[in-house]
């Protein structure tokens with residue numbers, strides 16, 4: 001006769017099973033993104049930007065577990081920028097990395113003083129702070145010869161950026177899984193591009209990462225970003241799965257069904273004739289110089 005399992009034991013077993021499934025789903029999502037965009041290649045030296053938030057811990061953890069079974073050999077180093085924010089627990093990241101046997105480097109640069117001096121009180125500091133952080137991290141990567149910089153942005157960050165650009169920037173652009181930095185010197189990779197924020201948060205709790213909050217500086221994200229996040233959350237609540245569909249749309253773009261003449265050659269579409277085309281001014285005639293008409 002089988003002994004009846006204690007309910008708490010059953011609960012624990014179920015939880016362990018769910019945790020294993022979540023880890024597998026996230027590993028799978030990261031593996032898929034790496035393969036789809038060729039994020040990591042043989043011999044890569046990858047610098048993982050580790051802020052100590054849930055996203056960057058999850059990124060490091062998943063890359064470490066994939067590294068063990070990857071079809072290519074690559075190097076991982078965790079790099080943290082100590083921005084000298086008041087109360088920053090500087091030992092947390094190096095201690096954890098040491099325990100896990102992960103090479104780790106801390107760059108010390110007091111961007112906090114710069115930002116608080118330059119940005120007027122009450123204004124959000126995140127944009128300047130991020131710019132300075134990027135500068136410090138990229139310079140370090142160049143100096144130390146890392147050819148890839150891994151960032152912890154996930155699917156929901158990418159969607160939020162897409163809508164911010166759409167609503168306030170007038171451009172259709174998001175954050176790509178792989179990007180050459182503006183100066184052309186660094187390849188930025190976002191292996192969590194296919195991962196949902198809610199699952200990352202759950203994973204970070206399960207794995208008990210030592211989370212360092214990003215608000216030690218007392219700053220807040222912009223109102224616009226907050227509004228976009230609220231909008232996306234509300235949509236997802238009302239229409240489960242909508243965010244996934246929208247994210248999929250980012251990789252199913254039909255330039256011929258948008259209106260960017262730089263992406264699709266509308267001008268020669270169906271014309272079949274090589275004659276010289278009248279320019280915009282010729283079409284507008286005397287209306288060309290109407291004041292205030294910039295449409």
Ligand code: SF4
Pocket residue numbers: 125126127129130214215216217218219220221
């Ligand atoms: S919350 Fe603070 S540390 Fe984080 S990006 Fe904004 S200013 Fe920088």
